[in-house]
Amino acid sequence: QVQLVESGGGLVQAGGSLRLSCAASGIIVSRYTMAWYRQAPGKQRELVARITSGGSFDYADSVKGRFTISRDNAKNTMYLQMNSLKPEDTAVYYCNADSFRTESWGQGIQVTVSS
Secondary structure: OOOEEEEEOOOEEEOEEEEEEEEEOOOOHHOOOEEEEEEEEOOOOEEEHHHHOOOOEEOOOOOOOOOEEEOOOOOOEEEEEEEEEOHHHOEEEEEEEEEEEEEEEEEEEEEEEOO
16 A cells, blocks of 8 residues: 655744655655645645656745755655745645556644744
8 A cells, every 4th residue: 555654844933944754655756746735724725846757846836935845766755845934834734646546645744833
C-alpha cells in the first residue's frame, strides 16, 4: 500500500523558516505529480505547491517567493521549504501524490506561526 509520511512541522515565530518532508513508500515520486495542500480552521483546503512528473511547478499566489517545492528521487522524498513565514500560513499541511491511476494523501502535519 502507498504510504506518505509528513515530518518537519511545528511552532515557529513569524519570519522564521521550516522545511516539511514527505517520505513516500509504495510509489516512485518521480513518476507522480507531487503536491502540498493545507487547510486552516474554518477554511477550505487549498493547493500550496506542486511539481509534476514532467518537471513543471505551480505555487499559490500567497506563497510565491517564500516557499519552494522540491524532491529527492534517491530518497524518494518530497520537500517544502517555507521561508518568511506568516501567521496566516498556520494550517495542517498535507502531502499528496497523484497519477493517472491513483491518488494518495498523507495524514497531515501541523504548522503554527506565531506573531
